[in-house]
Amino acid sequence: MFPERRPRRLRRTEAIRRMVRETHVRVDDLVYPIFVKEGSSIEEPIASMPGQSRYSPDRVAAVAKRAASLKIPAVLLFGIPRRKDATGTSAFQHDGVIQQAVRRIKDAAPDLVVITDVCLCEYTDHGHCGILDESGTVLNDETIEVLCRVAVSHAKAGADMVAPSDMMDGRVGAIREDLDENGFEHVGILSYAVKYSSAFYGPFREAACSAPRFGDRKSYQMDPMNVREALREAAADIEEGADIIMVKPAMPYLDVIRAVADEFDAPLAAYQVSGEYSMIKAACEKGLLDEDACILETAGAIKRAGADIIVTYFALRLAEMLS
Ligand code: PBG
Numbered sequence: 585m586f587p588e589r590r591p592r593r594l595r596r597t598e599a600i601r602r603m604v605r606e607t608h609v610r611v612d613d614l615v616y617p618i619f620v621k622e623g624s625s626i627e628e629p630i631a632s633m634p635g636q637s638r639y640s641p642d643r644v645a646a647v648a649k650r651a652a653s654l655k656i657p658a659v660l661l662f663g664i665p666r667r668k669d670a671t672g673t674s675a676f677q678h679d680g681v682i683q684q685a686v687r688r689i690k691d692a693a694p695d696l697v698v699i700t701d702v703c704l705c706e707y708t709d710h711g712h713c714g715i716l717d718e719s720g721t722v723l724n725d726e727t728i729e730v731l732c733r734v735a736v737s738h739a740k741a742g743a744d745m746v747a748p749s750d751m752m753d754g755r756v757g758a759i760r761e762d763l764d765e766n767g768f769e770h771v772g773i774l775s776y777a778v779k780y781s782s783a784f785y786g787p788f789r790e791a792a793c794s795a796p797r798f799g800d801r802k803s804y805q806m807d808p809m810n811v812r813e814a815l816r817e818a819a820a821d822i823e824e825g826a827d828i829i830m831v832k833p834a835m836p837y838l839d840v841i842r843a844v845a846d847e848f849d850a851p852l853a854a855y856q857v858s859g860e861y862s863m864i865k866a867a868c869e870k871g872l873l874d875e876d877a878c879i880l881e882t883a884g885a886i887k888r889a890g891a892d893i894i895v896t897y898f899a900l901r902l903a904e905m906l907s
Pocket residue numbers: 701703705713749750784785786787788789801856857858859
């Protein structure tokens with residue numbers, strides 16, 4: 585009844601592979617994270633992340649313009665302030681490092697989407713993502729008040745979207761409300777809805793000078809062993825008004841990306857974090873792997889798992905390869 589099975593004879597020429605390809609990575613999918621350090625004329629290579637640098641606000645516009653000229657739609661900014669204190673007050677100053685950088689980038693590349701990281705770990709002297717009580721425990725609600733001030737100050741500077749990465753409960757709704765009350769209804773929220781307590785943030789903490797002085801972030805970041813919890817976190821953030829939700833890290837959590845993509849129709853981002861970047865860089869420097877091939881394959885895997893958007897330090901190279 586059925587024709588006899590015959591061996592597959594379709595020859596996989598490059599053109600045929602393109603025709604039958606199921607997953608595509610596009611330049612439009614990319615977000616490029618940039619570290620901005622307070623000061624001037626700074627362009628400082630980051631030892632833990634070969635190929636990435638910290639830029640002062642006066643130097644960051646050139647990098648943003650490079651991203652824009654490669655047609656990368658968005659950048660994500662992390663700030664490294666000169667002064668840190670217990671409550672992270674330098675995070676919401678009008679002339680803070682991020683606020684300056686946003687204004688410079690918006691002047692230089694008005695169409696580039698500027699997303700700002702909203703978190704306190706780079707701004708607190710203890711390095712935790714929030715305000716602490718005497719025993720060193722993060723105070724959820726007190727932290728949210730500060731995060732709201734940070735988000736509004738970024739919006740005032742011209743940010744298109746804010747990206748809370750602290751993992752306090754209820755911060756998306758609170759930030760949404762404060763943005764709206766201050767006339768920033770149009771400013772979006774990219775929420776790090778599903779952020780694991782991961783070993784892969786190591787190089788970032790050196791890059792952003794944000795390693796906690798004591799303890800770890802396990803009380804507010806997610807247990808890597810959980811996936812149902814990821815769905816609850818994502819549901820809560822969507823309910824509170826997140827425009828884009830994010831899973832982070834990406835590669836060790838492809839199953840989580842898939843689960844979230846299957847469950848929700850909100851735009852989904854995945855963050856190929858510093859450790860994923862540095863791991864590939866280190867292996868390639870040793871001659872063990874082919875860098876460009878790894879970049880394309882890992883980005884493809886993240887898309888295949890269901891992400892719409894990829895936040896990656898490889899964005900510039902990827903954009904070059906894809907164009
Ligand atoms: C801040 C924050 C971190 C990252 C993004 N935002 C570090 C952390 O939680 O320790 C990590 C990004 C990366 O590793 O590339 N809360």
